[in-house]
Amino acid sequence: MSGTMEALRNYRGPSVLCYGFRPFFLAAALWAVLAMICWLAMLTGMASLPMRFDPVTWHAHEFLFGYLAAVIAGFVLTAVPNWTGRLPVMGGRLAVLVLLWLAGRVAMALSGALAWPVVLAVDLALVLALVFFLAREVIRGRNWRNLPVVVLVLSYGAGNALFHVEAHLSGIAFDDAGMRLGLASALMLIALIGGRIIPSFTRNWLSARGARRLPHGFQRADIVVLALTALTLLTFVIRPENAVLRWIMLSCGTAHLWRMSRWCGGQVLGEPLLWVLHLAYGFLALGFLAEGLAQFGLLSIPAARHVWLAGAIGMMTLAVMCRATLGHTGYPLQAGAGTAAIFLSLLVSILLRVISGLPWVPVAALHLSALLWIIGFAGFALLYGPKLLRPRRGKRMPNPPAVAQGS
Structure with missing residues (x-):
């Protein structure tokens, strides 16, 4: 280092x-x-x-x-x-x-x-x-x-x-x-x-605020969930038509929901930089459930796939880009109103994209989803572009407990 x-x-x-x-x-x-x-x-x-x-x-x-x-x-x-x-x-x-x-x-x-x-x-x-x-x-x-x-x-x-x-x-x-x-x-x-x-950042943020209930660390149960995930995704790649896959998908999604339930996500709703990470991981879990439901014919495959593509990947990458930029350019790990707005813009974009395939939803929902996606990432470029282009800020005064960094 x-x-x-x-x-x-x-x-x-x-x-x-x-x-x-x-x-x-x-x-x-x-x-x-x-x-x-x-x-x-x-x-x-x-x-x-x-x-x-x-x-x-x-x-x-x-x-x-x-x-x-x-x-x-x-x-x-x-x-x-x-x-x-x-x-x-x-x-x-x-x-x-x-x-x-x-x-x-x-x-x-x-x-x-x-x-x-x-x-x-x-x-x-x-x-x-x-x-x-x-x-x-x-x-x-x-x-x-x-x-x-x-x-x-x-x-x-x-x-x-x-x-x-x-x-x-x-x-x-x-x-x-x-x-x-x-x-x-x-x-x-x-x-x-x-x-x-996610549990590490959450633990640090909650500890700085004296919370009694803290996220669980990495345990053997996490290894089991990751092993199930690897098996599910491997089957998804090589045997997507396998009838058993739908049940494995549902099981894997449930396992991820259980895993993230141990990370105290409900206690970080006051900090967008944290709740967006939990939300993005939630889309990962929901994506497995959506793929399982799609194989039962209860949801369209494009809609289910975008829970992963736009939800898990889009939301997680935007969240990580915001947090890493703030942390590595000398800014407090605290989201302002603009950052919260781009997270919400992307969230609505994802929801509209997932429901846009339903017969009762007008095609305008798909176009609005794309527009909100553009707003979200253009917002990142406008808010964080100057930070990425300028030198790191000089030594800052220590943050008070109310805005202690969670990294």
Whole structure:
């Protein structure tokens, strides 16, 4: 950790390139806005892109493997130095990684003019670089506890590669094995990392306020829930038509609801930075239940899938981006009215997207959902962009107990 802090103190380049979360979180938010605008334009027939993918396949890819890849990059490039005490990637090397991500977005948009192996290679470049960085840091730092993160990022990249192959062979890949593998890897990351940070942050915040009831730490029961999650997601990837899967999905969703019931989420409603984490994890649990109900024919598959895609992934990534930005740029870990507003905007967007497939819901609900999604992530860019672009704030006075940081 001392080496990390010394490297940051000695850094003289642009502030936006001094830590991985800065350029990647800002890029992710801007892409979440721009990609949604492009999707709406294609959905309404107002515009098109010179690509080989159908619009639905492009839309699915660019949020799961485009937007999310930027968030994962920002997270791991920031977290790994803290986990291992080794030096962060910064300056020119970080700029190269950002350009790799940007090249992937351009290659996808112009894929109609490029050979598909070229599009695949360019789009995979960032994740391959991240896997190399993760593996090197974990091995050299002997930080074996985080080896599963390396495996999950690798499987996420494998899902993207398979997505490209399936799209080349059939032209449509938004619900094939590659998409399911990428989604399963992302959900497992949320279950693994969310299960660490949510009870930890909650405990710290409640302890600072003298609460008597505190969240449970990681126990054997959590291992059982994670094992059930891995089994459920593996079956989801390789045997989605298996009739038993619906029951496993329902069991897994119930297990996650039980797991998060031990984290005292009802006691943090006064702090948006915390309740949004609990809410996002709740969408993870509800996504398993929704998938089970969809296999019984009680809910449409697109609606169920967006509980995970927009709910668990969209909400969790926005929550983590806000919290990490505040913590690493020298601001108190306390959400203002603007941050609460972007969380609520995204929440309503998710709910509208889930119900938009019901026969009695007008198509305007889908468009309103997209608009609220844009507002949420544009709000992040406006509120947090200046923090990401400017140097870290200087030494601050200690926070009073009422706003003690929960990290």
